[in-house]
Amino acid sequence: MNYVQRGFFWIAVYLCLVLAPLFVLLLAPGPSGSGLWWDFSIALGFAGTSMMAAMFILTARFRRAAAPFGIDLVYYFHRWIALVLFLFIAVHPFILISLEPSLLGDLRPSVISPHMLAGVISVVALTSLLVMTLWRQQLKIHYDGWRIWHALLSITALVLAIVHIEGVGNYVSSPWKRLLWTTISLSCLAILLYARLVKPMVMLQRPYRVEQVVQERGRAWTLVVRPEGHRSFSFMPGQFVWLTLGNSPFALKEHPFSISSSAMQPQTIQLTIKELGDFTSQIKEVSVGQTAYLDGPYGAFSIDRHPSSDYVFIAGGIGVTPIMAMLRTLADRGDGSSLLLFYAYSSWEDLTFQEELESLKERLNLKIVYVLANPPKEWQGEIGFVTDELLARHLPSGFKRCQYYLCGPTPMTALVEKTLRRHGVPLPQIHSELFNLA
Numbered sequence: 114m115n116y117v118q119r120g121f122f123w124i125a126v127y128l129c130l131v132l133a134p135l136f137v138l139l140l141a142p143g144p145s146g147s148g149l150w151w152d153f154s155i156a157l158g159f160a161g162t163s164m165m166a167a168m169f170i171l172t173a174r175f176r177r178a179a180a181p182f183g184i185d186l187v188y189y190f191h192r193w194i195a196l197v198l199f200l201f202i203a204v205h206p207f208i209l210i211s212l213e214p215s216l217l218g219d220l221r222p223s224v225i226s227p228h229m230l231a232g233v234i235s236v237v238a239l240t241s242l243l244v245m246t247l248w249r250q251q252l253k254i255h256y257d258g259w260r261i262w263h264a265l266l267s268i269t270a271l272v273l274a275i276v277h278i279e280g281v282g283n284y285v286s287s288p289w290k291r292l293l294w295t296t297i298s299l300s301c302l303a304i305l306l307y308a309r310l311v312k313p314m315v316m317l318q319r320p321y322r323v324e325q326v327v328q329e330r331g332r333a334w335t336l337v338v339r340p341e342g343h344r345s346f347s348f349m350p351g352q353f354v355w356l357t358l359g360n361s362p363f364a365l366k367e368h369p370f371s372i373s374s375s376a377m378q379p380q381t382i383q384l385t386i387k388e389l390g391d392f393t394s395q396i397k398e399v400s401v402g403q404t405a406y407l408d409g410p411y412g413a414f415s416i417d418r419h420p421s422s423d424y425v426f427i428a429g430g431i432g433v434t435p436i437m438a439m440l441r442t443l444a445d446r447g448d449g450s451s452l453l454l455f456y457a458y459s460s461w462e463d464l465t466f467q468e469e470l471e472s473l474k475e476r477l478n479l480k481i482v483y484v485l486a487n488p489p490k491e492w493q494g495e496i497g498f499v500t501d502e503l504l505a506r507h508l509p510s511g512f513k514r515c516q517y518y519l520c521g522p523t524p525m526t527a528l529v530e531k532t533l534r535r536h537g538v539p540l541p542q543i544h545s546e547l548f549n550l551a
């Protein structure tokens with residue numbers, strides 16, 4: 114199966130998982146005479162709960178299932194579908210209460226039943242989860258803390274939603290319906306055990322050792338790591354890994370980084386990391402010999418997925434790392450494709466990989482357009498940002514058949530994507546990577 118067929122297969126699997134409880138409901142309806150809106154509300158509750166369960170699969174990083182889309186796209190889907198499921202779950206009690214206002218009385222603290230309380234807490238947990246995620250930066254919640262809360266609240270919301278369904282009982286009375294929900298619950302538990310226990314245990318057997326910590330221009334550091342006692346993994350240039358340093362792989366302290374080295378040398382993996390926050394600012398203090406764990410490779414941002422003889426790369430800042438991996442790989446392969454790189458950076462002095470990019474021009478059919486926000490006095494090249502006019506000045510005449518790879522700040526990639534679309538570049542030829550999964 115090719116990537117497109119595999120993509121459709123996994124979408125079908127997802128839909129089956131999410132819709133299964135609804136089909137069960139349709140096959141054997143619950144209490145009669147409840148009315149269309151009542152049934153609709155119940156259906157929303159069931160669909161929302163099965164979507165919640167499917168979230169555990171979406172975020173468990175199953176490489177085979179994520180490969181056709183790229184794990185970043187899976188995470189975006191997870192983020193958007195979470196809003197839909199929240200809507201389903203939130204609307205469910207509203208419809209019921211508007212149809213039968215006396216239900217509100219059953220929610221009073223003195224009389225509320227355990228399964229109704231479970232339902233209420235489930236909705237509260239889901240709401241808190243949503244608020245913490247949508248406004249994490251405004252609420253100044255640190256990413257690592259947010260991840261722990263995210264895990265706890267999502268488990269709470271799902272477990273209590275299932276307790277609520279079981280407690281209400283009307284729609285899960287027959288043994289096979291019970292079996293369905295028991296299977297859903299156990300599958301989620303199994304996925305959780307896999308992601309938090311089995312996978313880290315496997316990673317523990319496959320450690321890496323830091324071989325070098327190299328200072329780069331632009332407050333960036335390259336970690337060179339080597340597998341210890343195993344053969345590492347092969348990867349496509351442009352893919353990324355989750356890196357854990359020092360701590361055991363059981364800690365929730367992993368960060369995603371693109372592999373910046375050549376895919377032709379998988380035994381020496383390089384990650385080039387720019388100082389930004391807590392974790393990235395400590396990279397310069399990492400000592401040679403320190404243990405590291407890599408979970409990967411992930412991502413669909415790679416030239417190997419779209420073979421072509423004409424590539425255009427557009428990098429902004431540290432977004433150059435996956436593109437560097439692609440250029441290094443093409444050089445190692447002796448590839449003669451026509452390559453054009455737009456590289457936007459604040460200053461020439463800080464431009465990461467400056468010297469190596471210049472020397473790569475000798476090994477590749479590569480043209481580079483540097484775009485500097487703060488150029489030196491004698492600068493003759495492009496100034497400012499990557500704009501429509503700037504692209505028009507440098508793109509080759511056959512630009513519509515090129516494959517485009519964009520990685521950098523969101524405003525830059527959004528603008529370039531829009532410009533290319535407007536000039537008639539087909540969407541399947543535009544590939545972008547964002548360094549912001551959360």
Ligand SMILES: Cc1cc2nc3c(=O)[nH]c(=O)nc-3n(C[C@H](O)[C@H](O)[C@H](O)COP(=O)(O)OP(=O)(O)OC[C@H]3O[C@@H](n4cnc5c(N)ncnc54)[C@H](O)[C@@H]3O)c2cc1C
Binds near residue numbers: 257366386389550
């Ligand atoms: C696919 C991908 C590839 C990346 N490749 C590179 C690269 O090659 N070089 C590079 O310098 N940076 C890369 N990044 C960005 C890098 O992961 C973040 O800059 C880093 O995790 C920030 O951590 P911090 O603690 O230093 O900063 P913080 O100040 O704690 O975080 C800054 C922001 O980074 C994000 N972030 C923080 N921790 C995590 C985490 N554990 N998982 C996911 N996101 C997190 C959050 O959006 C957060 O708001 C990549 C990101 C992604 C998603």
